[in-house]
Amino acid sequence: MALLDTMTVAGNNGEVRLLGPDDANTTLLRTELARFAPRIDLSAPSADLAGAASGSGSVTMLVLDAGVVIGATEVDLVRRLSAAGSRVLLVLNGTHAHLDWQSVRDRSAELLAAAGLDCEIVPVSARLALAARTAADSALLDRSGLASLHARLAALTTDTTTVDTRRSAAAAQVVAQTLDRIAQEEKLLAAGSEAEMLRAERARLLAERDGGRAVAVSTLRAQLNLARMDLLTQVGHRVRALHAEARTELDRLDRAGRVRFPERLRSAVAALTDTVDRDIAARLTELRARAAAAGPGAPDRAPVYRHDPAPTLGPDPQPRGRGVEDHLMIVVGASAGVGLGRLLVSPLALVPALDVATIPVTLLLGAGAAAWVVRARRQLADRDHLRQWVVDAVANVKAQLEQRAVTALVEAETELSDEMVRSAADRMLAVDRRVAELETALRRATSGQPGRLAACARDRQILEQWTPDSGN
Structure with missing residues (x-):
């Protein structure tokens, strides 16, 4: 009807000048547009926008990409073409590849209006x-926008001497296309294809109603258990x-080093905590990536890991108290020292004059040996005492680090599960909502099928029964 309405408007006859890239998309546009009747004569595409305004032509079709807003160069070109008396029609080609083509069209229209230019923009x-022609799909042809572009070009290039001829050709084309559409509609109604498609889509939506949450949650739990085992190991x-x-x-x-040892162990634990924190953060990132690949119900961001303070070793080791072992070692050391002293001075006992002098020497040697044994025993006991403190402190650190890892995984599970539930x-x-719309459409298609066939x-x-001489 848009094409037939344009046939009554007198325009300017002549070739339409085509400005745009000389590529495959422009060639395909020219090819598909040439299949419409009446035929629109298009010039060869020219990419020289700088000298375009100097050429002749009452109608100019400027082809732009549907994903790019019109630039200052194109706006200036439209201004110069309009000043030269040419009617400019902007064509956004490639709308199938750009979901945001409507926003691009609106923004381009705003820029043209701001420049004081009245220029129509046609998305195609x-x-x-091409796909509509191959599949004989009239609805897809309407979505392509080629029919609207052809009607607009026909209105701009029709003159009063060819109105009747072009109107007859256009009417014949419209009648043929309408008969094809009616035949397609009757075939669909007779086969019940529309109702079957609606039922199939409803069944598919109901099967995927949870948004893949069950698969995502199952995968998340398995990955969490694996992460827990790996982190604890x-x-x-x-x-x-x-x-x-x-x-x-x-x-x-030595003794001085053992005094400073607890502080050095705390530094080592702090470094170990940083390493464990990096392991946990890396595991959470990997967990997010695997959960995202599980299905559409997965969250779209990684869990946030909050670093807690490093584990504590507890109080420093208390001084070791003396017990029965220390007193026993004094006696054992003195006894060993006296025996060793008597062994060493036994040759002097053969001399009667030196027999009395061996007693103090024996006692001194016994005291020295006792002191050495007690000192050595004290060092060993202090080392064993500190070693036992290290065992207890490291066990405490291990328990805190394991709790740290498990807590991070539990928090991540809670966060990811909540996001999955919200997304689902x-x-x-x-x-x-879509199922309700399909059920309404299904009832309408089922109840109105006989009337639509008639x-x-x-x-x-x-x-x-229409003929070119029969008029409207």
Whole structure:
């Protein structure tokens, strides 16, 4: 009807000048547009926008990409063409490849209006027109926008001497296309294809109503269990390595080093905590990536890991108290020293004059040996006492690090599960609305099928009786 209405408007006859890139998309646009009647004569595409305004032509079609807003160069070109008396028609080609083509069209229209230019913008897709012709789909042809572009060009290039001729050609084309559409509609109605498609789509939506939440939650739980096992194994391995290193260092320390050892162990635990935190953060990132690949119900961002303070070792080791072992070692040391002293001075006992002098020497040697044994025993006891403190402290650190990892995983599970539930709830709501629309359309298609078949038969009979001389 838009094409027939344009046939009554007098315009300027002549060739339409085509400005745009000389590429495959423009070639396909020219090819598909040439299949419409009446035929529109298009010039060869010219990409020279700088000298375009100097050429002749009463109608100019400027082809732009549907994904790019009109620029200052194109606005200036439209201004110069309009000043030269040419009617400019902007064509956004490739709408099938750009979902935001409407916003691009609106923004381009705002820029043209701001420049004081009255220029029509027509969105088209030559590839959709090709697909519609291949599949004989009239609805897809309407979506391509080629028919609207052809009607607009026909209105701009029709003159009063060719109105009747072009009107007859256009009417014949419209009647042929309408008969094809009626035949397609009758075929669909007779086969019940529309109702079947509606039922199939409703069944598919109901099957996917949860938005993939069940699959995503199951995958998330499996990955969480695997992450928990891996993190606890890593924590145990790192803590054992820390314990072995601490024991080796403790065996080499002297008394002054043992005093400073607790502070050095705290520094090692802080470094170990940083390593474990990096392991946890990396695991959460990997967990997010695997959850995202599980299905559409997965969250769209990684869980936030909050770093807690490093684990504490507890109080420093208390001074070791003296017990029965220390007193026993004094007696054992003195006894051993006296025996060693008597052994050493036994040759002097053979001399009667030196027999009395051996007694103080024996006592001095016994006291010295006792002091050495007691000192050595005290060092060993202090080392064992510090080693036992290290065992307890490392066990405490291991428990805190394991709790740290498990807590991070539990918080991540809670956060990811909440996001999955919210995402699935939004999808379920949208699916419910769509299912309600499908059920309404299904009832309408089922109840109105006989009437639509009768209307198609009546319209087809009327169009089959049409002749070019019969008028409207």
